[in-house]
Amino acid sequence: MRIDVITIFPEYLAPLELSLIGRARRDGLLDLHVHDLREWTHDRHRTVDDAPLGGGAGMVMKPEPWAEAFAAVRRAGQQDLGEGVEPLIVFPNPAGQPFTQSTAQEWSQCEWLVLACGRYEGIDERVYEHLADIGAEVALASLGDYVLNGGEVAVLAITEAVVRLVPGVVGNAESLVEESHSEGLLEYPLYTRPARWEDPAGVVREAPQILLSGDHGRIAAWRREQSVERTRRRRPDLLGDEAR
Numbered sequence: 415m416r417i418d419v420i421t422i423f424p425e426y427l428a429p430l431e432l433s434l435i436g437r438a439r440r441d442g443l444l445d446l447h448v449h450d451l452r453e454w455t456h457d458r459h460r461t462v463d464d465a466p467l468g469g470g471a472g473m474v475m476k477p478e479p480w481a482e483a484f485a486a487v488r489r490a491g492q493q494d495l496g497e498g499v500e501p502l503i504v505f506p507n508p509a510g511q512p513f514t515q516s517t518a519q520e521w522s523q524c525e526w527l528v529l530a531c532g533r534y535e536g537i538d539e540r541v542y543e544h545l546a547d548i549g550a551e552v553a554l555a556s557l558g559d560y561v562l563n564g565g566e567v568a569v570l571a572i573t574e575a576v577v578r579l580v581p582g583v584v585g586n587a588e589s590l591v592e593e594s595h596s597e598g599l600l601e602y603p604l605y606t607r608p609a610r611w612e613d614p615a616g617v618v619r620e621a622p623q624i625l626l627s628g629d630h631g632r633i634a635a636w637r638r639e640q641s642v643e644r645t646r647r648r649r650p651d652l653l654g655d656e657a658r
């Protein structure tokens with residue numbers, strides 16, 4: 415998978431060198447390019463923003479650098495992947511569609527993502543109109559109903575959620591099947607050794623006996639019940655009306 419990130423803070427994306435994502439890059443499973451939007455400015459101050467037309471607070475990102483950036487990144491990507499390949503362009507945006515595990519599943523099958531980090535109050539609307547006009551595939555994705563200072567933190571989250579689902583990135587693929595949200599439920603409670611543990615207050619805490627039974631069918635049924643119960647308690651919105 416190829417991912418291009420366009421941002422005015424390339425250093426913000428440094429964590430993508432680390433851990434699982436870093437290893438995926440070194441293993442050739444992820445080809446990640448981080449671009450500074452200011453590369454596509456032409457004035458001495460490398461200006462990317464200006465005051466909102468019509469007045470109001472804050473600043474708006476200018477359209478010209480974005481249009482040039484998309485064209486250049488598209489050319490570079492197509493040199494690598496082939497002329498016919500087009501990216502999905504994702505704008506993290508609190509006004510976008512909710513980004514969920516199923517979005518991550520879907521995007522993990524993409525050959526090429528371009529992640530465009532807006533800052534300030536947002537990007538000039540004509541950038542979106544231009545992309546629609548040239549037939550680009552565009553998505554606006556929200557991490558949740560709160561406002562971040564820009565798209566960079568959202569891009570870190572989206573990249574991690576997507577890339578870990580690319581085949582080969584997580585060594586034990588089974589661990590992806592039983593985690594929260596993989597089946598629309600929260601994950602069941604987990605225990606490890608010691609099965610009997612005395613906590614710092616002197617309370618002896620035993621792991622559920624069933625997990626020591628070796629009966630995989632009963633363990634699976636118990637875990638399922640726990641998942642449903644936990645989901646009902648913490649996230650009833652995830653359950654269908656009848657299950658609630």
Ligand code: ADE
Nearest residue numbers: 506507508556557562568
């Ligand atoms: N940019 C600012 N806030 C955001 C959010 N909640 N989700 C995605 N991108 C954002």
